[in-house]
Amino acid sequence: DVKVTQSSRYLVKRTGEKVFLECVQDMDHENMFWYRQDPGLGLRLIYFSYDVKMKEKGDIPEGYSVSREKKERFSLILESASTNQTSMYLCASSRDASSYEQYFGPGTRLTVT
């Protein structure tokens, strides 16, 4: 069974703080993704990675950066958190370029005050 874990279920940060969200998958998947989910907007792709040290911008990368130093770990960084980054953040992985099924972690609900 594929398992994707995220470092925190709930997080509260202050405006201007640097925030790290960690994601780990245990199935040797090549691709990893970060999404945010907001009511009425669905999941929106922030960044994805198809290999170690490789990253690509998604639809809403502004205000975020990512790091993938090891295959199993994909980190999302908010350099200076703002209130409009309050959201549910979901990490996902998929096996390779030919596999469309994405496996999601449980999500991190981030509140920026």
Added chain:
Amino acid sequence: RKEVEQDPGPFNVPEGATVAFNCTYSNSASQSFFWYRQDCRKEPKLLMSVYSSGNEDGRFTAQLNRASQYISLLIRDSKLSDSATYLCVVDTGGFKTIFGAGTRLFVKA
């Protein structure tokens, strides 16, 4: 116009009812189509893929209409456990996966 549009619902149906959801997509070059299910406060999980020839898995049937650019999900004999949000997902290739905002379903006893 959103790339993938769904009726947000909620759809409130009694147990045993048949319910159908539609989803429209705007990019005619879209290649692959899926339905994901998301339970309250849980992560999305793949429910089924949608093929041009249609796809059936037990009580669930998914269909694709490329000419009209929509996909559908039909649930027969609804169960209480079917209560969830159903996400329409369209893949246009190159890691470009678009998730709809979801349709909420409540099945009542």
